[in-house]
Amino acid sequence: MKKFFAVTLGILTAIGGFVDVGDLVASSLSGARFGLALAWVVVVGVVGICAYAEMCGRVVAISNRPVFDLVRERLGARVSLLNLVASYLVNLLTLGAELGGVALALQLATSVSYLLWVPVAAFVLWVVLWRVKFETLERVFGLLGLTLVIFAVAVFRLPGHGPELWHQALSPVPTHGENWNTYGYFAISLFASAMTPYEVFFFSSGGVEEKWGPRELSEMRSNVFVGFPLGGGLALALMAVAAQVYHPLNVKLDTLGQVALPAALAVGKLGLAIAILALFAVTFGAAMETGLSSAYVVAQHFGWAWGKLVPPRRAARFHTVLLVSVLVGAAVLLTTINPIQLTEYMLVFSAVVLPLTYLPILVVANDRRYLQDHVNGKLANTVGVVYLVVIVVAAVAAVPLMIVTGAGG
Template identity: 70%
Template sequence: MKRFLAIALGILTAIGGFVDIGDIVANAEAGARFGIAHAWVLLVGVIGICAYAEMAGRVTAVSGRPVFDLVRERLGPRVALANLAGSLLVTVLTLGAEIGGVGLALQLATSVDYLLWVPVVAFVLWAALWRAKFSVLENIFGLTGLVLIVFVIAFFRLPADYSSLWQQASHPGPPTGEDWGTYWFFAVALFASALTPYEVFFFSSGAVEERWSSKDLLTSRINVFVGFPLGGLLAFALMLTSATVFHPLSMSVDTLSQVAMPAAIALGKLGLAAAILGFFAATFGAAMETGLSTGYTVAQYFGWTWGKLRRPRNAARFHTVVMIGILAGVGVLMTTIDPIQLTEYTLVFSAVALPLTYLPILVVANDRGYLGNRVNGRLANTLGVIYLLIVFAAAIAAIPLMLTTRMGGG
């Protein structure tokens, strides 16, 4: 059981990164509009986040310090400040979207408007991050998020046209009625969602919370190579079930209730209940990740005491930043912007900010002063450079695609 719980950090990080509120709807919408023609994007994203998360976990396990802390020391305060500014903006906006996403899941369960749930969710989130232990949070919400496996089960219960699905996956591109610009907009958004900056900051800082050392390198790799592919599988299941149910009918998907329909069609009320529980756990887990990540990055940049290992009064500035991040997220939601639309915007901003996050990680992972003989090998550096090129391409393309396609609206 201890070995199983040892991968809870990877599961929580991966589920929060791959199936937060924006990804839940984005994958379902991509499935409805394009079938599984974006399946390759999820595969590319899983390999990329595994490559860089492995570096981040190894850096932390060997040095005993989180990646962002080393980035500031290795590359200087100016580069780290640019990294902090870009990632913090994306993280706070994502935090607001996740709080709204929890509200949407509760609205789906209770029929009470999500905006009425937002203050309640924000208070419960703050209380959990203030009082609960890190291990309790990761075990409860990381493992409960696995309920989304219901969409994998649902797919095998649905009448699927396997030859059509294979054609979509093996010959990617826009179907009739869609254009290449919109296709590539969704590709960039889905890729950015797989490599959202807060994922590596949370994973690295969580490793410090778990007191990883060089003896835990195997645990780190198990977290990475089990947790992130599992998150990718759940995201693909959402795309796959949507492609099976909605794509043949040329229907679009833009609400959480529509995303849950394939599970309800395949498994009835039990499937719907499992889908709602999975949505709640995934979005609340993502809200915890983003909330903690705001505190982690700011505290590490300024050299403050931080973390759940310490009592709140001994890391007061860290917890204050977390609270301010939650309040800022609520403030964004109080403009009545739709949480799903908000996350779609954050995915674009995330794509633009990706180079600021991943280039410094590659530099630090090759520094023998921190890692000794545990620096990147040839394979890690090859993947790192290839993905840096992809990241830069996504960053350059994100804004033009957003404008020309009107956020994927065509």
């Protein structure tokens, strides 16, 4: 029974933890522009993150080393240094975007400008990462993130669900008045939002700290193969409500308030309150993960002590990187850049560096030296290679499409 409870809790946390500011923005924006015509990309992205997260989990459970730790050995010192710089920068951008999401959610709840909330959110985030029992909080925010279910409820209470949505989802082409370039640009953003690099860094580092072994493999797999797809379902719900409310009116979204509004229209004040709580929970949870991931990648590349189980003074370099990253993330927002735009840029940049994140995982997951008999089977390798091709195409096309479309303009 206890085991059953642990597995259920893990799955629930994975569902709530799947969605972050990237999913919120990419799903809502593309829902408003294209209805459900891009829904298939979410499905494609979820399958990809499941396949690669499972590989990461397996590497951790058998070798007891986080994935980024092994990357340097397999890519060589020079390429992995490039990988480190790219991964760190994209993590930092993601952290900034998540903090922006937290501040915007607080603005929605209080009507106090998000710029005033940024330093508060950054400080609380740092204190949490410095002192508070992290595992508990990760669970709390993961579970609070489940309040996103309000958007799934909203789908059925808003007009226009049913045949119309199906019809949109089954005609995966640009809607009237849109062209293929914009369609492609939004497809890449959505794909990147499902496969944001920090997810695997965080996932594998967490596994090392929780001391996963071969016995934990089945629990890890159930979290990944059940939790992530259900989380992807919540992202689809966000897309659907945007498709129902904004698509018919031809409205383009540019605020987080517009993301929450359909819940208010469908369920009233209570719905709005739950939606704001959900936005806060998922962005703050992701801010914790991206903050830690920024420090993980640096520490694991250079072989420094890292993690939450060591007192900070025994891991001074790790905690310095963590502190500096949170400060820089907050500083980026205080330039008054629009957090929604920051999120869009973060997704494009994520798409560009995706091959650097996922190629080494595929290589390591095939290395018998680390995995012995648990190396990738035929299925994992087929899916892995197919996705690597998709990832490379997305990476190459991301910047040209951003320029051609004026960032989706």
